[in-house]
Amino acid sequence: MKGLSVFSKELGSIVRSPKVIIPIIAVLFIPLMYSGIFLGTFWDPYSKLSDLPVAVVNQDKGADYEGKSLQVGADLVDKLKENPEFKWNFVSAEEAEDGLKNDRYYLMITIPEDFSKDATTLMEDKPKQAEIIVESNEGHNFLAAQIGGTGMQTLKSEVSAEVTKAYTETVFEQLTEISDGFVTASDGATKLNDGASDATTGAETLKKNLGLLVSGTEELKSGLGKLQQGAKSVDTGAQGLKAGSSSLSSGLSQLNAAQKQLMQGVVQSNQGTTQLAAGISSSVEGSAKLSEGSKALAQGLEQYMKATNNEENPALQQLLAASKQVAAGNEELHQGAVKLNQGATQLKAGQGQLQGGMTQFGSKLSEAAAGGKTLADGAGKLAAGTGQLTTGLAQAGQGMNGLVDGSSKLNDGAGQLKDGLVKLTDGSGELATKLNEAAGKTSDIKATDARVDMFASPVDLVEKSINKVPNYGTGFAPYFLSLGLFVGALISTIVIPLRETPVLNASAWGRFISKTLIFAGVGIIQALLADAILLYGLGLEVSSVPMFVLFSIFTSLTYMFIIQGLVTAFGNPGRFAAIVLLILQLTTCGGTFPVELTPKFFQNLGAWLPMTYTVNGYKAIISIGDNAMMWHNSGILAIFAVVFLALTGIFFKSVYGKKQDNAVA
Known part of the structure; x- marks a missing residue:
């Protein structure tokens, strides 16, 4: 109390x-x-930012992007005019700088002259970010500069969204072109598939025919071996004919020298003449067949070279030349045999006149001697030709071995080609299918305003607070x-x-x-x-x-x-x-x-x-x-x-x- x-x-x-x-x-x-x-x-205070003076200087010159005129700076100025967040003042650079220094403006926003141009460099190797220059006079009021910086971040997001819209519209247009390209590519892939299928059929036919070629070259190789053996036999016979004709020529010379002795052996000569006529007749037939065979051989070789495109093959050319020489020698041999046959016939016919016509016999015997010499010369040429024929056939045998190996490898390659074409057919079919699917998917992509806006600004910031402060x-x-x-x-x-x-x-x-x-x-x-x-x-x-x-x-x-x-x-x-x-x-x-x-x-x-x-x-x-x-x-x-x-x-x-x-x- x-x-x-x-x-x-x-x-x-x-x-x-x-x-x-x-x-x-x-x-x-x-x-x-x-x-x-x-x-x-x-x-x-944030509700009164519209009273905060801010200077804006637009120096942007614009740019072209994918055929479109891009004026990002002007678009930004238009947006600022509609934005009441600050008290915007659109002035020259000189006025803005002076106002910032003398406290008439708290912020100075400069849009550089390359602003739009820099915004179009996205697809370049070294893209350059577009810049908005924000200057403040922090000494005049630090918080005003901070508030302005926050507002500029929002402005930056809006401008970025606008630039992204331009990019997005271009990308959608290109996607439409890509869709058309997929359709064209799909058609091409279908044609490629059809062509590959036809090529596969052709490869199968080629493989089959190459198989026949391999079989033919094997048979040709076998026949050439037999031809070589026959040529060796012909060469052996020609060598014998050469020796015989030489002996005949020598005998006729001796016969001509022994004309006087011949009279004594008329009987014996008659018998020998009969045998001689028969042998010479056989020789004429043999020489005729030999001449025809050698000509046929030469023609066959020439046709073979043309058929196999080996006209430039040195070995075959040499073989062909030798065959022609053999044919020429056989022809001469045949002609000599014919003459000899004529002489023998006359000799036989003139046996009855032998005693009375020894002078005439001597003359005819001289002719026979000359014919024997001609026969000997032809036999020599025949022997030389058959030798060349043997050598040429040997070289042809070596070339035939290469032909057999090459045709076999070509046959194997045709098999690989066929397998590859089968894979190409399958792959081109799948490519056509996938391209059709891709064309179907991309064709649904349309550049609607809502879709472009979504691409330009895919994220929306939703601010929530459990205890809201107004x-x-x-x-x-x-x-x-x-x-x-x-x-x-x-x-x-x-x-x-x-x-x-x-x-x-x-x-x-x-x-x-x-x-x-x-x-x-x-x-x-x-x-x-x-x-x-x-x-x-x-x-x-x-x-x-x-x-x-x-x-x-x-x-x-x-x-x-x-x-x-x-x-x-x-x-x-x-x-x-x-x-x-x-x-x-x-x-x-x-x-x-x-x-x-x-x-x-x-x-x-x-x-x-x-x-x-x-x-x-x-x-x-x-x-x-x-x-x-x-x-x-x-x-x-x-x-x-x-x-x-x-x-x-x-x-x-x-x-x-x-x-x-x-x-x-």
Whole structure:
């Protein structure tokens, strides 16, 4: 009761004293000024960005892209004219630079002359990004530059989407061309498949005929072997004929010399002449067959060379020449044999006239001798020709071996060709099918506006918040309310006496109760005034008005008791400590930037300072709607309040309790 009595008397003294009551009334509005005026001024600055002057300079010259005129800079200017986000000023480069330097513009946006041209380099080997140059005068206003930079990021996204639209439209057009190309390619692949099928049939026929060629060359090789053996036999006979004709020529010469002796052996000569005529007749027939055979051989070789395209083959040419020489020699041999046969016939016919016509016989015998010589010469040529024929046939045999091997390899290659053509047929058929499928799929791709917009901007940012904060002022209300109430409590200790009281001989307890109630009353009124202006003046939305007011009162009382304790106990040093405490709390409470962005020391320090819990409590009751969180922070604040109330009580007890004891004594 004594404490309340001291309080009532001291309160009456304050009310009656204008010098005291007027400063106290002024102090009551300190939190309102901090929270109300500051937050009211910057309650929602982002809604007024349209008043922020920004200079725009368009130097873009445009460009051609896939036959289309691209004017990205002009399109950007048109978009800015429709965009109310900033106060756009479309000026020259000189005007923009001067305005930026002299604080008429906060930002200067320059669209370079190659802006559109750079935007068309996507498909080049070294594409170049189009640039928008944003200049700011951070020295004039740093936050304005930051806000402008954020707006430019949005602008960049919109411009990028427009450029991407141009790319996308071109890509869709090319996809249509690709679809047509797939159809054409499919038709070509079908024709390729048909051609490959025909080629496969041809390869089968070629393989079959090459098989016949291999068989024919094998038979030809075998026949050539027999021909070689026959040629050797002919050569042997020709050599014998040569020797015989030489002997005949020599005998006829001797017969001519022994003409006189011949008369004596007419009878014997008649018999020999008969045998000679028969032999010569046989020789004529043999020479005729030999002549025809050699001619046929020469003609056969010539036809063979033409049929096998070996007219330039040296071995076959030599063989052909030899065959012709043999044919010529056989012809001469035949002619000689015919003449010899004629002579023999005459000789036989003239046996009856032999005795009377020895002179005539001598003449005829001379002719026979000449014919024998001719026969000997022809036999020599025949022998030489058959020798060449044998050599040529041997060379032809070697060439035939190569022909057999080549035709066999050609036959194998034809088999591989057939297998490859089968694979080509299968592959071209599958290619035609796949190209038809690809053409069907790409033909469905149409460049609709919705599809182009989707390609240009495939991702839409959907922002969600579990605890939506409507504006800047609401977000910073916990911080500035805490700051305003702390400053209000600090200034209260300047205008309200902390220790002295107009009540004489007031006890320590009475002083403690009186001062505590006075400061508590001031703190409550400060909280109510600040809450009133925020709730009903600025329209602050909170989850619960009663809880908001209750927590404001609790916050104000906590600050008031902390500062009362410091200043009461320590005087001006205590007031200085309160100022230091305020400064530390501004950096550690998380009212502006997240505490995680501060140094680790300040993060740890914040847990020991009261403003951390006032800010968190206000967040809980203003934006989050978590009453449990608010009561948790209130409990921690109660600890601060009790500790510093105890400090105030200890001071009064230690100072004024002793004086009271001395007075009683």
